[in-house]
Amino acid sequence: MTSDSPLDEALLRSLTPGVLAVLVRRGADFAAAEDAVQDALVEALRVWPGKPGEPGERPRDPKGWLVTVAWRKFLDAARSEAARRRREDTVEEEPAPGPVPGADDTLQLYFLCAHPSLTPSSAVALTLRAVGGLTTRQIAQAYLVPEATMAQRISRAKRTVSDVRFDRPGDVSAVLRVLYLVFNEGYSGDVDLAVEALRLTRQLAAALDHPEVAGLLALMLLHHARRAARTAPDGCLVPLAEQDRALWDTAAIAEGVDILQTALARDRLGEFQAQAAIAALHADARTAEETDWVQIVEWYDELARLTDSPVVRLNRAVAVGEADGPRAGLAALAALDESLPRRTAVAAHLHERDGDLTTAARLYAEAAHQAPNLAERDHLTRQAARLNTRLGSA
CATH class of the missing domain: 1.10.246 (Serum Albumin; Chain A, Domain 1)
Structure with missing residues (x-):
């Protein structure tokens, strides 16, 4: 257009x-x-x-x-x-x-685009096309696929939902998962998907009074607030503990915390509210050393109870390692499947904190080969090289 x-x-x-x-x-x-x-x-x-x-x-x-x-x-x-x-x-x-009519019709469109008959990738594409108003070319660029491929994906999704009629309430959790998938894609091409997801989630929050919608909006704001500090000028990833917190967007953090507190006060805890609470604790710490890891572990316990997700338990192991020491973290990690994505990287981090640099260097190198994207692979490769340099010097 x-x-x-x-x-x-x-x-x-x-x-x-x-x-x-x-x-x-x-x-x-x-x-x-x-x-x-x-x-x-x-x-x-x-x-x-x-x-x-x-x-x-x-x-x-x-x-x-x-x-x-x-x-x-x-x-x-x-x-x-x-x-x-x-x-x-x-x-x-x-x-x-x-x-x-306005809000009710748009809300139905959200539910239509997150229909259970669609695959996650199709639901995301259809949401961006129908609710976000993006062109097929923009969506294709954002997902780094040919425009013809994306056009076929969207056409199939349209055909799938063409006969859907709303005779019962839509699944809010499905809509939220689609929006969170969009948010986590971040930025590529000429479309900033994180900003687009934030815009759509604000729109949904205005149309639907639901604590989990507010929880997702708070989570997005708190994560997005750290965006400027997440990469170095050369494009390298900067771990949370090493980020320049002066670059964090304090206005977005304040808004996210306020939205979260209002949602939590309704006493209908959900997974996005719990994730936002963890993000808020990170945002509240003036330095990495002041992070309240004990309370973060408690929130991960709540999140594990809500989702029973292996990824949540993996992140909990990191938090346990910070709260109770690396060996406690390794013990928590031992209960998780070795094929779990990023488990090797977590093990490397915990072994390094425990002083076992030889094992940590080997695991960082292994994790680099398993990395899902180039930026993460480069970061893990540098971690392995850093430890191997220290070991060589010793």
Whole structure:
């Protein structure tokens, strides 16, 4: 989507999910509804002025205008095909003009995009396309795949959900997991997925009063607050303990803590609230040495109770190693499957803290070969080289 008016483009992007949701609720299948919405957006960019007061002034109700135009385009397309007869029950008459619902329709769109029939990767792509308003090209660049591949993935996802009707409440936890997957992709191409996930989660929090939605928003804010300190100028990863905390975004931390405290006060603890509480304890420490590791272990115990996740138990082993010493951490680690991702890196860290540099260097090298991305592999390789240099000097 391009426009001479950035304001119009930003406005249209923010309105797109609500307009699409209205058409889906009225009975349009997902793929046809999105085509109609895209046609309406093109029409809006053509006829809306660049400045208020020009001929063809921007409508007072932009969303209502888009819904009306998109619905008419959908009707035109439906009536021109042989499938019209199968759709007559739902598209026979154009609804009378009136106020356009907002939050409920957009909320349904979130649930549709996180439908259990979709794979996680398809759910993420469809959410970015339908709710986020990103182009297929932007999503493909963000996930480092060819645009044609992403187009096929999104098309399959659309077909999968085309016949879905909402006769029961959607699964909030599925929506939150999709948003967290988007957030953890971070940044690549010309789309900052972490920022996009934050935007969408804020939108969801405004539409849905749920403590776990607030917990996820708080978690994202607290993690995102450390972003500037997470990599060195040369692109190398900087571990949490070594980060320059002056670079942390204190406003984002304060907002995240405030949102978290409000959610926790409702006494309906969930996994995202527990994760946010751990992130808040890290953010609260002025230095790495002042981190309240004992309380972090307690929150990991809560999180393990909620999720029974091996990854949570792996992170808990790190926290135990800080709270009770590296040998206690190694004992906690011994109970976990050796094939667990990043287990070798954790073992290397704990052996180094215990003074066994030979074992730690070997494990860092092994972990580097297992690393899921280049930045992590380079970091672990440097850790192994650092210890081997020390051992050589000794």
